[in-house]
Amino acid sequence: MRFHQLVTAAAQLVAVLGLAACVSAEDESSVPSESFAEHMHGHLDQISAVKAAVIAGDLEAAREPATWLAEHEQPPGMPDAWSPYMNEMRMQARIAASATALETVAAAVSEMARSCGDCHQASGFAVAFGFDQRPPEDVQNVMTQMQRHLWAADRMWDGLIGPSDKAWGWGTEMLSEVTLTSEQIPTEPGDESQVDGLVQQIREVGNEGSGAPAGESRSAVYGRFLSLCANCHNLTGGGPGG
Secondary structure (H helix, E strand, O other): HHHHHHHHHHHHHHHHOOOOEEEEEHHHHOOOOOHHHHHHHHHHHHHHHHHHHOOOOOOHHHHHHHHHHHOOOOOOOOOOOOHHHHHHHHHHHHHOOOOHHHHHHHHHHHHHHHHHHHHHHHHHHEEEEEOOOOOOOOOOOOOHHHHHHHHHHHHHHHHHHHHHHHHHHHHHHHHOOOOOOOOOOOOOOOOHHHHHHHHHHHHHHHHHHOOOOOOOHHHHHHHHHHHHHHHHHHHOOOOOOO
């Protein structure tokens, strides 16, 4: 089985392990209509599509969802207080849509996620994520290690969007423990040291991220992490759908 198939299978298993998020507001009268909520979930779907394209190392695949986010009209009925966050998200989406490097898109989509979290926090919304089930830590095969890698990536993402200190902390902790090596990942002759170096940098991102304060520091850490994912997947032929 090729490495990209292992990564895709791992992603599917992590999706099964994940539990749905729920959102509540401190003042129920401020909760938007169901149609408006669906509209906002559509925004999250597009942001997530940009993130997935970066992880897969596919710059062109990021353009369509990023363009949609940059050009999509502000939904009717959106509170005026949300406009600064929507404008920031659109600005970052324009950057992603016109980017010529995956590192630029990685940074932009991380800032989009932070804008979501900032808006949730300022608006009094509490986003709760269920993530009690972790991939096992006592199994050292590549499939399990990729499941742990992906679980960590998703929890850090939740930490930005929530925002959630707990989700962020759990994600960075697991990321720092990833034990993948070039011996487990199919690589071209001569690429082994580069792959090991990327995995080591990913572990360092986990360590760095664990001490990062909420806000710009965390989105910067996550952007760097996504860039490393893209570089590794491009080098190894991995990544979901790669």
